[in-house]
Amino acid sequence: MMAYELRSARYLAADIHRQLIRKGDTVVDATVGNGHDTCALAELVGPEGRVIGFDLQEDAVSRTRQRLEEAGLLSRCELHAVGHEHLAEYVRPGIRLAVFNLGWLPGGDKSVTTRWETTRKAVSAALELLSPLGAVTVCAYPGHAAGDEERRELMAFLSALRPQDFNVLHQRFLNAGPGAPECFVIQKQASAGNE
Amino acid sequence: MMAYELRSARYLAADIHRQLIRKGDTVVDATVGNGHDTCALAELVGPEGRVIGFDLQEDAVSRTRQRLEEAGLLSRCELHAVGHEHLAEYVRPGIRLAVFNLGWLPGGDKSVTTRWETTRKAVSAALELLSPLGAVTVCAYPGHAAGDEERRELMAFLSALRPQDFNVLHQRFLNAGPGAPECFVIQKQASAGNE
Numbered sequence: 001m002m003a004y005e006l007r008s009a010r011y012l013a014a015d016i017h018r019q020l021i022r023k024g025d026t027v028v029d030a031t032v033g034n035g036h037d038t039c040a041l042a043e044l045v046g047p048e049g050r051v052i053g054f055d056l057q058e059d060a061v062s063r064t065r066q067r068l069e070e071a072g073l074l075s076r077c078e079l080h081a082v083g084h085e086h087l088a089e090y091v092r093p094g095i096r097l098a099v100f101n102l103g104w105l106p107g108g109d110k111s112v113t114t115r116w117e118t119t120r121k122a123v124s125a126a127l128e129l130l131s132p133l134g135a136v137t138v139c140a141y142p143g144h145a146a147g148d149e150e151r152r153e154l155m156a157f158l159s160a161l162r163p164q165d166f167n168v169l170h171q172r173f174l175n176a177g178p179g180a181p182e183c184f185v186i187q188k189q190a191s192a193g194n195e
Numbered sequence: 196m197m198a199y200e201l202r203s204a205r206y207l208a209a210d211i212h213r214q215l216i217r218k219g220d221t222v223v224d225a226t227v228g229n230g231h232d233t234c235a236l237a238e239l240v241g242p243e244g245r246v247i248g249f250d251l252q253e254d255a256v257s258r259t260r261q262r263l264e265e266a267g268l269l270s271r272c273e274l275h276a277v278g279h280e281h282l283a284e285y286v287r288p289g290i291r292l293a294v295f296n297l298g299w300l301p302g303g304d305k306s307v308t309t310r311w312e313t314t315r316k317a318v319s320a321a322l323e324l325l326s327p328l329g330a331v332t333v334c335a336y337p338g339h340a341a342g343d344e345e346r347r348e349l350m351a352f353l354s355a356l357r358p359q360d361f362n363v364l365h366q367r368f369l370n371a372g373p374g375a376p377e378c379f380v381i382q383k384q385a386s387a388g389n390e
Contacts, residue, residue, distance in 0.1 A: 003328055004211070004214040004215045004328070004330075004382075005328060005382070005385070006330075006362040006364055006380065006382045007362075012364075016199070019199040020199045133198055133199070133200060135199075135201075155369065158369050158370065159369045159370050160370070161370050162370070163370050163371060163372075166370070167201040167202075167368060167370075167371075168368060168369040168370045168371075169201055169207075169366060169367075169368055169369075170366070170367050170368075170369050171364060171365070171366050172364075172365050173362065173363060173364055173365075174350065174353050174354045174363040174364075174365050174379075175353065175354050175355070175356050175357070175358050175361070175362075175363045176358060176362075176363075177358075184369075185201065187199075187200070187201045190200070
């Protein structure tokens, strides 16, 4: 067994994905970026599962498609070069997980970054599509103006979710500097909507 | 495998204890209280391990001793009816874990609560005694004046720890109401002190 070691928010999210996903699940990667998460999710859902990925940038989608192809995982994935605020048009209810990694594309154009206006729509849509005990994870990157703003808006939005519907966990590293990513986990209650 | 389900900060802490502890470890329960954590820790360290427990209240120590005895776990534990600020007098360096559950004793005298002045001494001492990759977990209870104050002081103290020495994770539930407990994990870096 590997020694327990705290690392960044990205690892906290990945650890939750491993605990949550079962073979055959359908999951959403709302920000495919360079495709690292997409590949990891495709491994976890297994050959009977499905990963539905979104990225506004054609570049990101091409790179991710190539990475999945090389790993032999493309057949269990579908990729859409559209903004994730449209995800409800492509995804049916009953997903186990939706993954958001906010900010800009690593190595990409820094003028293209996620914005709260679209992030809010996408997160709201994903929450609606979750099956009971399914979850949305969000990694947010404060430390620059747009990231700070997006994180603040996200916190306000998540804090207002009804506890009967969702459990909202916020994880951050207190002594890691102002730019360190933070991880949010929003899990649908087993009994959500049954009142 | 059990379904992944977020519950309270107490469960987050217990989950980390399970991931961190190896058979034969020495761990500290700095606030034995009713002895629930003490028993769980004693199970995890196994027959070759050691749990060293502290509580200022004789009542708590007696109850915990009885609980351990009934579970057949007393021989791997030692209990001290002294304040945890003295723990360095009873514990040698090289512990894997120290557990703090702040606030008052469940079902006990609400005038007896942990206070930052002694908590700070105890947490500082425990951090010194950790082996590399060992951790201190702290469950804090805001929502009443003394708990708010203690949590605020704890946050300031932990935020100032050097990242070369410790990784400090803060976990809280955003929509759970102002009195919900929060969980802090302070892990000693593998290379702490080697510069």
